[in-house]
Amino acid sequence: MIKLGVNVDHVATLREARKGVEPDVVEAALVAQRAGAHQITAHLRQDRRHMQDRDIHALTEALDIHLNLEMAAVKEIIGIAHQVKPYTVCLVPEKRQEVTTEGGLDVAGQRDYLTDVVAGMHDHDIRVSLFIDPDAAQVTASAATGADAVELHTGAYANAGGAAVGEELARLERASALVREAGLALHAGHGLTVGNLAPVVRIPGLREVNIGHSIIARAIFIGLEAAVGEILEALKAGE
Numbered sequence: 001m002i003k004l005g006v007n008v009d010h011v012a013t014l015r016e017a018r019k020g021v022e023p024d025v026v027e028a029a030l031v032a033q034r035a036g037a038h039q040i041t042a043h044l045r046q047d048r049r050h051m052q053d054r055d056i057h058a059l060t061e062a063l064d065i066h067l068n069l070e071m072a073a074v075k076e077i078i079g080i081a082h083q084v085k086p087y088t089v090c091l092v093p094e095k096r097q098e099v100t101t102e103g104g105l106d107v108a109g110q111r112d113y114l115t116d117v118v119a120g121m122h123d124h125d126i127r128v129s130l131f132i133d134p135d136a137a138q139v140t141a142s143a144a145t146g147a148d149a150v151e152l153h154t155g156a157y158a159n160a161g162g163a164a165v166g167e168e169l170a171r172l173e174r175a176s177a178l179v180r181e182a183g184l185a186l187h188a189g190h191g192l193t194v195g196n197l198a199p200v201v202r203i204p205g206l207r208e209v210n211i212g213h214s215i216i217a218r219a220i221f222i223g224l225e226a227a228v229g230e231i232l233e234a235l236k237a238g239e
C-alpha cells in the first residue's frame with residue numbers, strides 16, 4: 001500500500017495562535033498513528049511559526065511509526081536533524097513571507113551544495129527526500145545528489161481547474177516516469193484531499209503521500225481519527 005504521512009503542522013499552528021499547550025501535537029500524532037498513518041510529517045521552519053524544537057524531540061520519543069522532518073537545507077536546521085535523527089528528512093525551499101511551501105526546491109541550481117547535505121544526512125543514517133516541482137531537470141539533478149527519494153509538488157495540480165487539471169496531472173505522470181527511471185523512490189504531496197487524491201494514487205510506482213491541511217481541516221468536523229481514516233480509504237480506493 002502507498003504510505004500515508006500525516007502532516008501535523010497545523011495542530012501546532014492552532015496551538016501557537018495562543019502560545020499555549022492546546023491542542024497537543026504529540027497527542028494528535030498518536031491519534032493519527034492509531035488511525036493507521038504510516039508516518040508523521042512535521043516541518044520545523046526557521047521562523048518556528050508552528051512546530052517548535054521541543055515538538056520534534058517529543059515526536060521522536062513518542063512515535064512507533066517514522067518521523068519525516070520537513071526542513072530547509074540551512075546550517076541550523078541541519079544540525080538539529082543530525083541530532084534528532086528522524087527516519088527521513090524532506091528538504092524544502094523556505095521563504096519567510098510565504099503562507100505555505102510555494103514551489104519546489106531548485107536542486108539543479110544548488111546541486112553541489114545539496115549533494116553535501118545529502119551525504120551529511122546519510123552519515124547520520126537519515127534518508128533524504130527532495131521536494132521538487134514535476135520538472136525533468138529537477139529530477140535529473142535530484143538523482144545526481146544521491147538522494148533516496150523525491151517528493152513531487154502536487155500543489156499546481158491541486159489548485160488547477162478545468163483543462164489545467166489534466167495538464168498538471170500529465171506533468172506529474174511524466175516526471176514520475178523519470179523518477180522511476182532514475183531509481184529514486186517516488187513521493188507526492190501538497191494540497192492533496194479526499195477529492196483529488198485518486199488520479200495521483202494511480203501514478204505507477206508512487207510509494208508515499210504526505211498530507212496535512214485537508215486532514216486537519218476535516219478533523220474539525222469529524223475528528224482526527226476519522227479524517228485520517230477517510231484519506232486511507234481514498235488511498236486504497238485509488239490503488
Ligand code: PXP
Pocket residue numbers: 007009043070090092100101131151188189190191192210211212213214
Ligand atoms: N509535503 C511537503 C514537502 C510540504 O511542504 C507540505 C506542506 O507543509 C505537505 C507535503 C503537505 O501539504 P498540505 O498541508 O497542503 O497537505
